[in-house]
Amino acid sequence: MLSQPSAAVVRATLPAVTDALGEITERFYAGLFAARPDLLRDLFNRGNQASGTQRRALAGAFAAFAAHLVEHPDRRPAALLGRIAHKHASLGVAPEQYELVRHHLFAAIADVLGDAVTPAVAAAWDEVYRLMADALTAAERGLYEQGGGAGRRDWEVAERVTETSDVVSFLLRPADGGPVTPYRAGQYVSVQVELPDGARQLRQYSLSGAPDAALRRITVKRVRGGDGTPGGEVSEHLHARVQAGDVLRLSEPYGDVVLDADADTPVLLASAGIGVTPVVAMLAELAGTGHRAPVTVLHGDRSPADHALRAEHEAYAAGLPRADVHFFYGRDAGPGARTGRAGLDGVALHPGTRAYLCGPLPFMRELRDGLIARGVAAADVRYEVFGPDLWLAGEDAPPAPASHPGAERSGVAVAAG
CATH class of the missing domain: 3.40.50.80 (Nucleotide-binding domain of ferredoxin-NADP reductase (FNR) module)
Structure with a gap:
C-alpha cells in the first residue's frame, strides 16, 4: 500500500516526472550499461535499445504503475504486473537486479530533475519503485517455483521447416532426452543464441505447436531492417545459421495470455x-x-x-x-x-x-x-504483443482487463528487456 504522504507527493509530481521520463530512461540506460556492459551484451535486446522502444516501454510501465497507486493506493495493477512478471521470468531476471536498476534509475531522476528532487520527492518515488519491485519479485518467484526455476535447458533442433520466404519453424527436443512437459496454449519461451561478436542475446518466441506435442516448436519470422530501424539479429542468426542437429538454450514456457475457455464458451x-x-x-x-x-x-x-x-x-x-x-x-x-x-x-x-x-x-x-x-x-x-508492450504500459493504452510477444519479442521490463 502506498502511504498517504507519499501518495500526495506522487500525485503532485506525477506530471513533471511523466514529462521527463523519456530523458530519465535514456540517461538510466546509459548509466546502467556504462556500469554493466554485460547486461546489454547478454540480457537486453540490443535492437529495442537502438530503436528506443524499450525506453518508452519502461517509462510507460513505471508511470502507469505510479498513476494507478495514486488512484488506488491499496490495490496493485494486476494486468500490468502479471505481463511484466512473465516476461522477466522468461529472461531469468534475479531479485538483486532490481536494486541495481533502482540505483541507476534514481541517479537519472536526480540528474534530470535536479533541485526539484527534494528528500520528500525522492522518498515518495522510492516507495513507488519498491512497491513495484517487491510485487514483481514475488510474482516472479512464484513463476520460477511453478516452472522449475530460472535456468535454461538445451534443446536439439530435430527438424527445420521453411514455412514462407521469411518464416522458418524449428521443432525441438530435449538434448538430455528428458520429458517434454505440457504448456499453456499462447505461451512463449526465451531462446538464447551466441552471436558472432560473442553476445548471448535472448528473444522470446511463441510456442506454435500443440501444447501436448512430443516436440516443442517455435516459428520465427526474419526481421528485416530498413528506414533507420535495425534488423533482428537473433531472427537473422536463426534463419542463416541454425540447422537440424544444432542446439538452442530455452527457458521454461511463460506468458499470461493463454487460452482460458470451457467447452461452452464461444x-x-x-x-x-x-x-x-x-x-x-x-x-x-x-x-x-x-x-x-x-x-x-x-x-x-x-x-x-x-x-x-x-x-x-x-x-x-x-x-x-x-x-x-x-x-x-x-x-x-x-x-x-x-x-x-x-x-x-x-x-x-x-x-x-x-x-x-x-x-x-x-x-x-x-x-x-x-x-x-x-x-x-x-x-x-x-x-x-510481440515487442515491448507500449499499449499496456500506457502508450495509447486500453483499460487493463480486471482479470488478467513469432517475430523477435522482448517484454516490457523494469529490470530487463
Whole structure:
C-alpha cells in the first residue's frame, strides 16, 4: 500500500516526472550499461535499445504503475504486473537486479530533475519503485517455483521447416532426452543464441505447436531492417545459421495470455502476420479437446504465400464442429478468402465471446474497439504483443482487463528487456 504522504507527493509530481521520463530512461540506460556492459551484451535486446522502444516501454510501465497507486493506493495493477512478471521470468531476471536498476534509475531522476528532487520527492518515488519491485519479485518467484526455476535447458533442433520466404519453424527436443512437459496454449519461451561478436542475446518466441506435442516448436519470422530501424539479429542468426542437429538454450514456457475457455464458451482467435503463431497453438488445443461452442477464426496477411502455418490453421479449424473462418489477404486472395484488411465486417459474433488477438498494434486496437462496440466485454478481449508492450504500459493504452510477444519479442521490463 502506498502511504498517504507519499501518495500526495506522487500525485503532485506525477506530471513533471511523466514529462521527463523519456530523458530519465535514456540517461538510466546509459548509466546502467556504462556500469554493466554485460547486461546489454547478454540480457537486453540490443535492437529495442537502438530503436528506443524499450525506453518508452519502461517509462510507460513505471508511470502507469505510479498513476494507478495514486488512484488506488491499496490495490496493485494486476494486468500490468502479471505481463511484466512473465516476461522477466522468461529472461531469468534475479531479485538483486532490481536494486541495481533502482540505483541507476534514481541517479537519472536526480540528474534530470535536479533541485526539484527534494528528500520528500525522492522518498515518495522510492516507495513507488519498491512497491513495484517487491510485487514483481514475488510474482516472479512464484513463476520460477511453478516452472522449475530460472535456468535454461538445451534443446536439439530435430527438424527445420521453411514455412514462407521469411518464416522458418524449428521443432525441438530435449538434448538430455528428458520429458517434454505440457504448456499453456499462447505461451512463449526465451531462446538464447551466441552471436558472432560473442553476445548471448535472448528473444522470446511463441510456442506454435500443440501444447501436448512430443516436440516443442517455435516459428520465427526474419526481421528485416530498413528506414533507420535495425534488423533482428537473433531472427537473422536463426534463419542463416541454425540447422537440424544444432542446439538452442530455452527457458521454461511463460506468458499470461493463454487460452482460458470451457467447452461452452464461444471463442474468437484473430491474428495478423506472424501473430498466427500462438493462435495456431490455441486452435490445436480447441480441436484436441473437442470444443463444442462456436470458434471464429480471423487472420490477415499480405498474401496466401505469406501466411505462415496456413495448412494447420485451416486443418485445426476444419476439425472443430462450429468453426467460422475468415482469411483476408492484400493480394491473390483466391477462393474462400477475402481481399483487403482483416476486420469484423461480415463476421458473426456470438454472445459471451472470449477474444484473443495477436498482431501489429494498429490491427489489435481496431479489432478491440470493434469487438467492444459490438458487445464483447472489455475483460474478455485479451491480446499478445510481440515487442515491448507500449499499449499496456500506457502508450495509447486500453483499460487493463480486471482479470488478467513469432517475430523477435522482448517484454516490457523494469529490470530487463
